[in-house]
Amino acid sequence: MDAECKRTIVGRFLKIRPQIEKIRVRFAENFSLKGSVKIGVFDNYNIFMYFTNDEDCKEIGFKRVIEIEGLQMWLQKWTPDFKPEEDIPIVPVWALLPQLTFNMHTCHYVKQIPEEIGTPLEMNLATRGRTRPSMAKVRIELDLHKPLSTSVYVGSEDEDYPLKVFVQEVEYERIPKYCKQCKKLGHDLSNCRVMERKRLAEKQEIERVKYLMQVTENPNTHVVNGESTEKEVTTAKEAKIQEKGEDAGTTNAV
Numbered sequence: 001m002d003a004e005c006k007r008t009i010v011g012r013f014l015k016i017r018p019q020i021e022k023i024r025v026r027f028a029e030n031f032s033l034k035g036s037v038k039i040g041v042f043d044n045y046n047i048f049m050y051f052t053n054d055e056d057c058k059e060i061g062f063k064r065v066i067e068i069e070g071l072q073m074w075l076q077k078w079t080p081d082f083k084p085e086e087d088i089p090i091v092p093v094w095a096l097l098p099q100l101t102f103n104m105h106t107c108h109y110v111k112q113i114p115e116e117i118g119t120p121l122e123m124n125l126a127t128r129g130r131t132r133p134s135m136a137k138v139r140i141e142l143d144l145h146k147p148l149s150t151s152v153y154v155g156s157e158d159e160d161y162p163l164k165v166f167v168q169e170v171e172y173e174r175i176p177k178y179c180k181q182c183k184k185l186g187h188d189l190s191n192c193r194v195m196e197r198k199r200l201a202e203k204q205e206i207e208r209v210k211y212l213m214q215v216t217e218n219p220n221t222h223v224v225n226g227e228s229t230e231k232e233v234t235t236a237k238e239a240k241i242q243e244k245g246e247d248a249g250t251t252n253a254v
């Protein structure tokens, strides 16, 4: 992948995006860059941003979501798998390592500890400057498809290994929601409209099948709101006989 593609971020609006000129102006007003950026339209929802500077690309990408003209724009690194209607489930997230022994507040350990959970990206300023001895903080690339680990094993049981094995707790800051159904960031299965509609349609289908089964088993069964009530059904033939009888009765009486 060439350098320009590596420094490309896709901005996706949840609603139809503002005019591209407005996006360019607001972006320049809100963010100061070391290099420059070219902002181009992909479609009515997506824009591409090509950065000339690696640091700018990282800094903006790590924000994950920014607001332009009052609308949320979700940011993700461009990859060859880009599909305009889907978000990739890999996002940068701060991982916290509370009570990590102070001698381990080094780039070597802080980046190595969460390796199993996600790709380590960078330590935060306080961890780099060793000004927050109670915990270390490292940014990692988290795959939201995988179950979240809240602890990791560190060290080794091997006697020759200098670091004895221990369990390190891991906490996270603001993990974004990801919907596996829609393949989009910003909501999850518990508040997915598509899933809600699907569940409703399934419920209606079950009710329909139940109704059909009851009617087939007992044609005289009348089903109201899923509950069946026996109902006298007079067939056309029975009705005719009844009618005749009544007529006869009337005749006899005269």
Ligand SMILES: [Zn+2]
Pocket (backbone or CB within 6 Å): 179, 180, 181, 182, 183, 187, 188, 189, 191, 192, 193, 194, 195
């Ligand atoms: Zn959804």
